[in-house]
Amino acid sequence: MNDEQYLLRDLFHNYSKSSRPVLQRNAQVVVTFRAKLKQIIDLKDNEQLLQVILYTYQGWNNPLLIWNASHYGGIDEINVDSSRVWVPDIVLYNSAEFTFSGGTHKYKTDVVIYSNGDTIWLAPAMFVTVCQLDVRFFPFDEQKCRMKFGSWTHDESRVDMRIFGNASNDDIYTEHGEWQLLSINQKRTSKMYDCCPKPYVDITYTIHLRRRSLFYTLYLIVPALIITAMVLVGFFLPPESGERMQLGITVLLAMIVFLQLVYQNLPSTSNSAPLLGKFYIITMLLISLSLAATCLVLNYWYGRHGDGEMPMWVRLIILDCLGRVFGSYNKHRFGNRRRIVEGQDVLIKNEWKTAANILDKFFMAFFAFLITITSISLFFQAPFY
Numbered sequence: 001m002n003d004e005q006y007l008l009r010d011l012f013h014n015y016s017k018s019s020r021p022v023l024q025r026n027a028q029v030v031v032t033f034r035a036k037l038k039q040i041i042d043l044k045d046n047e048q049l050l051q052v053i054l055y056t057y058q059g060w061n062n063p064l065l066i067w068n069a070s071h072y073g074g075i076d077e078i079n080v081d082s083s084r085v086w087v088p089d090i091v092l093y094n095s096a097e098f099t100f101s102g103g104t105h106k107y108k109t110d111v112v113i114y115s116n117g118d119t120i121w122l123a124p125a126m127f128v129t130v131c132q133l134d135v136r137f138f139p140f141d142e143q144k145c146r147m148k149f150g151s152w153t154h155d156e157s158r159v160d161m162r163i164f165g166n167a168s169n170d171d172i173y174t175e176h177g178e179w180q181l182l183s184i185n186q187k188r189t190s191k192m193y194d195c196c197p198k199p200y201v202d203i204t205y206t207i208h209l210r211r212r213s214l215f216y217t218l219y220l221i222v223p224a225l226i227i228t229a230m231v232l233v234g235f236f237l238p239p240e241s242g243e244r245m246q247l248g249i250t251v252l253l254a255m256i257v258f259l260q261l262v263y264q265n266l267p268s269t270s271n272s273a274p275l276l277g278k279f280y281i282i283t284m285l286l287i288s289l290s291l292a293a294t295c296l297v298l299n300y301w302y303g304r305h306g307d308g309e310m311p312m313w314v315r316l317i318i319l320d321c322l323g324r325v326f327g328s329y330n331k332h333r334f335g336n337r338r339r340i341v342e343g344q345d346v347l348i349k350n351e352w353k354t355a356a357n358i359l360d361k362f363f364m365a366f367f368a369f370l371i372t373i374t375s376i377s378l379f380f381q382a383p384f385y
Contacts, residue, residue, distance in 0.1 A: 003073035008080070011065055017086045020158065021062035021117075028157060031088045032059040032164035033149060033203055037184060038124065040176040043131065043143070043209065046268070049096050050131040050145045050207070055172060056107070057164055058088060058121040066117045079110040087111065087121060088159055093148040093202065096128045138274035139216035140382035142182070143209045150202030156190055161201045163188055178215070182208040210384070220262060220276065227254050228283050228371055231290045235364035239301040239356060248291040255284045279378050286370055293363040300356035310351050318355045326361040 001009070020029055034057040041051040065085070069076040091106075107123035114120075131145035151159045167184040175181075185206045190199045234247045259280040310319075 003075055004078065007067060007072040007075055007078065011067060011078075012084065015064060017084060019064075019086065020154075021060065021064050021086050021119075023063050026157075029060055029088070029154075029159045030162060031090070031151075031159060032162045033057065033090065034164040034167075034186075035147070035149065035203075035205055036167075036169045036172060037181070037205075037207065038169070038172050039174040040179055040181070040209075041126070043145070043179055045133060045135070045138075046264070048131055048133050049128055051126065051128045052147075052207075053124060053126050055124050056122070058090065059164065060088065060119050062086065062113065062117045062119050064117075065113055065119070067115050069115045076115040078113050080113060082107065082109070082111045082121065085111055085113070085119070089152050089154065090149055090161070091152050092127055092129060093150055094130045094146065096130045134272065135269070135274045136272040137382050138276055139211055139213045139220070140275065140379075140384055141211050142383065143211070145207045145209065147205045147207070148202050149205075150200055154200075155196060155198035156201045157198055159201070161188065161203055163203060167205065178212055180210045180212055182210055184208070216276070220258065221279075224255065224258055224280065224283065225375065227251055227258075228287065231287055231371075232364050232368055234290070234294060235297075235360045235367075239298055239360075244294050244298065245291065248287065248294055252284060252287045252291070255280060255287060259284070275378060275382060279375070282374050282378070283371070286367060286374070290363070290367055293359070293367075297356045297359050297363070300352050300359065310355070314355065315351075318358050319351070322358050322362050323354075326358050326365075 022029060036055045036057075038053040038055050041053065043050050062085070106125050107121065109121070109123040112120045112122070127147065129145065129147050131143065133141075133143055135141060150161065163186055167186045169184065173181065185208075187204050187206070188201065189204060190201050192199050228251070230247065230251050234244050234251075237244050237247070259277070262274070262276055262280065
């Protein structure tokens with residue numbers, strides 16, 4: 001046998017991995033811990049789950065595994081399978097995986113042991129954690145997801161955890177297409193639980209993310225604005241074309257389809273309504289009002305002339321007041337001439353049609369103003385763009 005084989009034979013003779021690596025029963029094992037973020041795999045909005053790859057570091061001293069390197073050909077470190085030595089049962093408290101696994105099951109790499117007893121366990125692993133999302137400003141939102149690591153069975157008097165190094169991960173992090181990493185903070189906490197008389201130590205990593213909104217702007221917001229603008233186009237159509245109501249209903253159905261696409265990717269929560277969802281709801285309301293306005297215009301164009309002479313208040317409001325603004329005002333035409341040629345139904349019909357044309361221009365300007373103000377006021381609530 002070579003020197004390393006002799007070392008392994010002597011080192012693990014009468015060694016039990018079940019006991020903590022301490023010489024005195026009341027001694028404390030100090031574990032230094034660090035988790036560096038390698039990559040964000042996915043943040044599932046509808047399930048509120050964050051899936052990431054972490055590079056973990058765990059270090060502690062095992063006084064039961066110490067040797068004199070000079071007796072074994074100068075070997076001062078060895079790699080052994082993690083199943084052969086004691087390892088801390090540090091787990092992700094807020095894990096959302098189907099199998100709740102600790103370190104001995106999660107990590108598949110060897111443990112490095114040095115001649116002075118220092119032990120290091122480096123391992124990459126994929127974690128799935130619960131992340132409560134705040135979708136008020138979707139898709140211009142920021143999220144903070146917390147990952148809480150700690151020993152599941154050892155209290156602070158038996159196993160203590162210390163932060164190793166800083167949380168910077170610029171050297172290994174791979175950018176995500178949808179989420180921008182803003183910062184990662186780490187914090188050590190000692191907390192009492194109802195189950196146990198002694199506190200337990202944990203290290204919590206807070207991952208601050210910002211959603212990249214370009215995709216949603218190009219494929220959900222801009223098309224919705226274009227579809228909404230079709231409402232204004234409807235007021236340009238001649239009433240006799242017969243396509244006004246069909247256009248308005250088609251626009252309304254298109255907005256309903258877009259609303260379904262948005263809510264398929266959002267968590268089913270009643271805590272808050274997403275900003276984009278509010279935009280679609282208000283837009284659908286404006287489209288519905290435009291349909292009602294279109295009905296009024298068509299009624300004036302086709303039906304109201306059968307009621308006889310135009311009431312004075314309609315002539316005053318529409319023909320005189322609105323006609324001044326929208327360029328169809330003619331006092332002689334709508335006043336004296338009506339009395340001179342009284343009995344001619346064609347002039348009555350023309351008055352109603354002229355009122356319909358004025359209302360067309362008014363509603364087009366009115367809804368253009370409402371759509372612009374609503375869009376600006378809603379999206380200015382977002383914290384960023």
